[in-house]
Amino acid sequence: MANFQCQCLDWSNSDRFIIMTYLFGISTLQFYHYMYYYPRDSLWLKFLVSLVWLVGAGHTIAVTAAMYSLTVTHFGDLSPETDMAQLPASFTWAIVLSGVMTLLVQGYFAHRIRVFSKKLYIPVFCWAFSILRFAGTLYITVGALRAVRLEVFLRNKDWLLAWTLIGGACLDIIIAASMCYYLKREKAFAFTRTAKMLDKLMVYSIETGLLTSITAVTIYICYKLMPTNL
Secondary structure: OOEOOOOOOOHHHHHHHHHHHHHHHHHHHHHHHHHHHOOOOOHHHHHHHHHHHHHHHHHHHHHHHHHHHHHHHOOOOOOOOOOEOOOOHHHHHHHHHHHHHHHHHHHHHHHHHHHHHOOOHHHHHHHHHHHHHHHHHHHHHHHHHHOOOHHHHHHHOHHHHHHHHHHHHHHHHHHHHHHHHHHHHHHOOOOHHHHHHHHHHHHHHHHHHHHHHHHHHHHHHHHHHOOOOO
């Protein structure tokens, strides 16, 4: 294995790995709940949900393999003084699968905006932006695999990394704001029970949009403050 500076390969990484695995377990329960209680949903929606879950499973496996490689296979090989030019291949696969999952989820919510609004300009913008962001993620991943020195590559492509993270956060906010706007418009013509359901959907849209946006911005800030940390 080549040399990537890893000054923060400590128990905090294991803690984050445990949290990630725990969250995947929750999503697995949600997947089972959906398949069991909504058997009459369309086949394409079931396929999309299944695909998102499978990609999430692949992401969890890839991160597990990367953590095993860093903390077991190469335990003791890495130190703050050690330079590692490349990440484990499984780590880069995790980045790609994360991008695929984001593309699928954002694409679906853009479709929901099209259904509510009966217009194409916002969904088309969201689809195009999401595809470009995924292309940027692929470029960074392939470049990181081929780079002689990963740290130098990331420094030179810092603008692209910022665009994929901050741009993704902005897209999540656009999707959440659009969903809330059109749900609120539908609420004006809804019965009381339906209106309450629309209120819950608006809260869910705001929470998920803000959470993913804050996470993306936080990742970029941490990268800028601690560029040598894993």
